[in-house]
Amino acid sequence: MARRKKIYEGKAKILYEGPEPGTLVQYFKDDATAYNAQKKDVIDGKGVLNNRLSEFFMTGLNAIGVPTHFIRRLNMREQLVRSCEIIPLEVIVRNFAAGSMSERLGIEEGTALPRPIVEYCYKDDKLGDPLVTEEHIAAFGWASQQDMDDILSLALRVNDYLSGLMYGVGIRLVDFKIEIGRVYEGDYQRLVVADEISPDSCRLWDIETGQKLDKDVFRRDLGNLTDAYTEVAQRLGVIQKGAMPITKPTLIN
Numbered sequence: 235m236a237r238r239k240k241i242y243e244g245k246a247k248i249l250y251e252g253p254e255p256g257t258l259v260q261y262f263k264d265d266a267t268a269y270n271a272q273k274k275d276v277i278d279g280k281g282v283l284n285n286r287l288s289e290f291f292m293t294g295l296n297a298i299g300v301p302t303h304f305i306r307r308l309n310m311r312e313q314l315v316r317s318c319e320i321i322p323l324e325v326i327v328r329n330f331a332a333g334s335m336s337e338r339l340g341i342e343e344g345t346a347l348p349r350p351i352v353e354y355c356y357k358d359d360k361l362g363d364p365l366v367t368e369e370h371i372a373a374f375g376w377a378s379q380q381d382m383d384d385i386l387s388l389a390l391r392v393n394d395y396l397s398g399l400m401y402g403v404g405i406r407l408v409d410f411k412i413e414i415g416r417v418y419e420g421d422y423q424r425l426v427v428a429d430e431i432s433p434d435s436c437r438l439w440d441i442e443t444g445q446k447l448d449k450d451v452f453r454r455d456l457g458n459l460t461d462a463y464t465e466v467a468q469r470l471g472v473i474q475k476g477a478m479p480i481t482k483p484t485l486i487n
């Protein structure tokens with residue numbers, strides 16, 4: 235059997251050519267990186283958990299009318315997605331101060347923000363994904379004004395959906411990052427939520443204890459990352475409590 239064509243390999247995922255035109259297979263690796271890949275490790279089971287969690291969030295978003303690239307999960311580590319042109323921006327929504335915002339502005343981590351704050355970073359590893367303004371985005375042609383209106387609306391709808399979902403299982407959605415893609419349908423383009431939504435790209439804190447259940451566990455050496463992601467998946471009912479821990483990779487390609 236011919237090996238599938240690899241389209242792109244990133245830090246945590248690989249994209250392969252999909253079975254039909256306009257589709258891709260998104261493979262979730264176990265690799266964890268932080269601080270622009272200066273810190274690296276392989277965490278058994280992370281890819282399996284992120285595949286399941288991203289499926290769960292994207293399916294929910296599709297169901298409430300927030301368009302995403304997600305079509306269906308194929309197996310433990312792969313999902314079928316619509317091929318799209320990624321807008322070169324990281325769209326970050328913050329409900330509480332943390333991470334780079336706390337460092338930049340000297341605001342204590344955990345401080346509630348008066349309203350959700352949306353930030354944009356230019357996606358470029360060599361530059362360390364710098365924060366940019368809408369002026370940069372317009373001037374360099376990364377997105378049009380109409381795109382920016384749609385991106386803001388998508389980001390806030392994702393925030394409402396995820397915050398509510400997390401609150402229901404005792405988790406505070408501190409912040410998250412999404413990526414947006416363009417899908418072409420005839421003469422029209424539509425923006426969709428692309429990439430992944432998982433504890434790799436969100437900050438999730440237990441509401442009662444403040445325990446971190448996201449990639450900061452890895453970034454800041456706070457314990458076992460798979461345990462934290464398993465806790466999130468179990469609370470959301472994505473995997474059953476008491477199920478065997480997910481570890482070894484299932485490589486199907």
Ligand code: 5GP
Nearest residue numbers: 326332333334335409410411434435436437
């Ligand atoms: P910060 O700007 O505070 O580092 O990150 C804000 C939020 O966006 C956090 O939830 C963080 O996980 C997410 N985020 C920012 N940059 C990246 C990135 O390059 N990759 C991933 N997976 N998440 C990111």
